[in-house]
Amino acid sequence: MSSTRRWQHWLLSDSPASPFQAAAGRTYLGLAEFLKNRLAVFGLLIIAALILIAFFAPYIAPCDPLVTNLVNRLQPLSAAHYFGTDEVGRDIFSRIVWGSRLTLYVIGLVAIIAAPVGIIIGTVSGYFGGLIDTILMRITDIFLAFPKLILALAFVAALGPGIENAVIAIAITSWPPYARIARGETITIRNGDFIKAIRLQGAGPIRIITGHIMPLCISSLIVRITLDMAGIILTAAGLGFLGLGAQPPSPEWGAMTSTGRAYIIDHWWLITMPGTAIFVVSLAFNLLGDGLREVLDPKSDN
Amino acid sequence: MNDSGHLLDVKDLTVSFPSPRGEVCAVKNVSFSLGHEKIGIVGESGSGKSVTGRAILRLLPPYAHIHATAITFQEKDLLSFSEQEMRRIRGRQISMVMQDPKYSLNPVRTVGEQIREAYTIHRKVPRRQARQQTLEMLTAVRIRNPEQVYRLYPHEVSGGMGQRIMIAMMLIPEPSLLIADEPTSALDVTVQLQVLAILDDLVTQRGMGLIFISHDLELVASFCDRIIIMYGGRIMEVVDAANLHQSTHPYTRGLLNCLPRIDGDKGKLSTLQRDASWLDADFSATAGGK
């Protein structure tokens, strides 16, 4: 038996000898299934590329994204300007490369704000039940009852335009589904014997929630957040397009599309390039999210 | 017993399903024939008994591979039938009652509508007449207030009543063969016997053939004329119900020994011993007729 076969045999054993072997086997099967889903891998690769591009933006971008050059304005695609230049002669390729940082900034911050809020409200609500649950879930329902973009628009109106405010507005409207998911998971976990055992050992609610319930909610939340990333990117771009998100001259893709509008008849690349960038990245998150869902949540069939 | 002419002949039925580890054979070389009699198919879960029933109706998922030398029903070769011809057989000629009425009835249609549909598919009759027929059929399965039950939805009826409704629905087109796939397993013990009695009466009255699929050997023995015992997709043996306790086949003996008895000795129940060599032996030759 070759060594790979032996490894495979060990991983797929029907009677694992240790919890570690069982966990390794499960991870292996999940990974194998994920890798079989070529579209999901493709999505993951695009996201990896996005992160690399954002990280190495100064080395990849040939020009400064903010430096204008009126002589060179509205140049079509060429070897000097891969994606052409915009209405004030800035290199569109460089702007898109730098814009990837803004995209990552938005989705990263939204996830960092919305996920913890959702998970805390959801687990607390699910663990304690009763009046706390009723109140928290009612608040969640109020937020869920309204179209996300409209609510985000109203918040941006109050806070003023700008990328930070756009992030806050999107985060405020994004947490309710996470709270719902975390609550659902908590309710199923709450009555488990192992939670009772921990309680008997004298652990308090805070310890039980943070130490034992939250870690078990993570995997379904990751799937949901990944699938939501595409929506967050689209909302942020939409806000940018309406002039309420990132402000010019910052190279945010939605705002770039917006300024390109005035030139669509003769200079198609002004809107095509940033739009394609938004599309490719949100598609990547959708593909990855679908793949993760198939691995982590085999019940759903979508 | 009342074996008057052949109704169904199954020869060398083999059903396999694709799986990541290659084709899995659910039923292998199963042959039997059936007259206007009650025949039981008994086996553990996974023995292929349900698959056999569904293969006769050709209602397995499209990825299942069905092979047989012949499946003949009333001198007609079902294997050569088109899907459309098969539809005229289903319900009208061969019907099937399934395990749990909770799942096998359409939740958003009234009970009456569903029974009536089974009737009107095969007979072009005015609505009023179909309704009348439905009510009569409900009475025939001993439902006392058919007019009211007609208007109920499946979630509003009990399990026992649900199964009687299922039987009514499957018998209303007057088929000549009924396959009952664990028809009482999901029911309360108290209503099991009622439902069985109704099924028995109707089948006997109408002179139909019955294939009764169950895991309960005693139940089948008390109810059927002949018993087919299946294991691992193969027929182990075919015995007359009356001679069941004289059976010498090791698997049948094993099944019998696992049953607790009130009058027997109170020692440990024996566990079922299975022998891989049974899967190689060919019992199908002995399985045809009597």
Next chain:
Amino acid sequence: MLQLFTIRRVKKATHQTVRLLIMVAITFFGLLFITFLIGRVVPIDPVLAVVGDKASPEVYQQARLAMGLDLPVWRQFFIYMGSVLHGDLGTSVLTAKPVLQDILRVFPATLELAVIATCIGIFVGIPLGVFSAVKRGSFLDHITRVIGLLGYSLPIFWLGLLALIVFYAKLDLLPGPGRIDVFYEDIVDPVTGIMLIDCIIAREWDIFWNALAHIIMPATLLGYYSMAYLSRMTRSFMIEQLRQEYILTARVKGVAEWRVIWGHALGNCAIPLITVVALSFGTLLEGSVLTETVFAWPGLGLYLTKSLLNADMNSVLGSTIVVGTIFLGVNLFSDFLYKVLDPRAR
């Protein structure tokens, strides 16, 4: 026994209706509270917005008192709630008209778009989802998957702009932005506010065809998103239903396959699909903000965007309340339909 069931059904229905209405009232209260809060944190001084920055301190103070800004916050909220419930959403700074009047004027244009888009979603998306659930892994199923993925990934404003480039600028097949050509404007009497219907009432066929040509692009665009969503949901509902045992029962009875699918299985999907259609209608209101901006379509979305860019807070919050209320109403209606159609919920 039947009488007993009927009484029980009626009792249960009343109980549920009351519960539902309380929920809606709480949610509506929450909506008002949120908009009130947003109104309070705005960095714009509401008094200055009314009196202008050249007003004398006396005038300013008078306006401040008139607006009730010296009262405690909770009293301000109740005053706010009272006036909203009376249909008073304040006055728009931009148009100098009551906000509600503005919204009633622009809303039919949005409704026109959203209704056509929903029809596209229902009549194309649902059959598409059914077919791809029945023939899983087929070519059509892959198409549906691609349609869904694109719908979830393409920025709607960008797709709208691309459509304008191709069908208006390059091919010149369809008219450009706007609801109607400029020289046709203000000819047709706005009876319903819905241009296509108004044209029919006025028997202005030239204008009708012109308006129809204008609505094709934005409506199809929104309809595409609705279709993407509905086809995907229908597909997964249908796959779930086709696995159920009652489907096997129907086949055993000899029911024709098309009736098994479109009657039995889709009949069971219809109930959850109502909720999904209601949700997608809400999403369309959202999508209309961007679509209307791209196509210069004079509806609620464009009104909202314009107000936002001009910091016209009364109009912004008024639009938010109206959209939220419509969304709530649509959800309430779908819950109601659910209760009527699903025998298990009765």
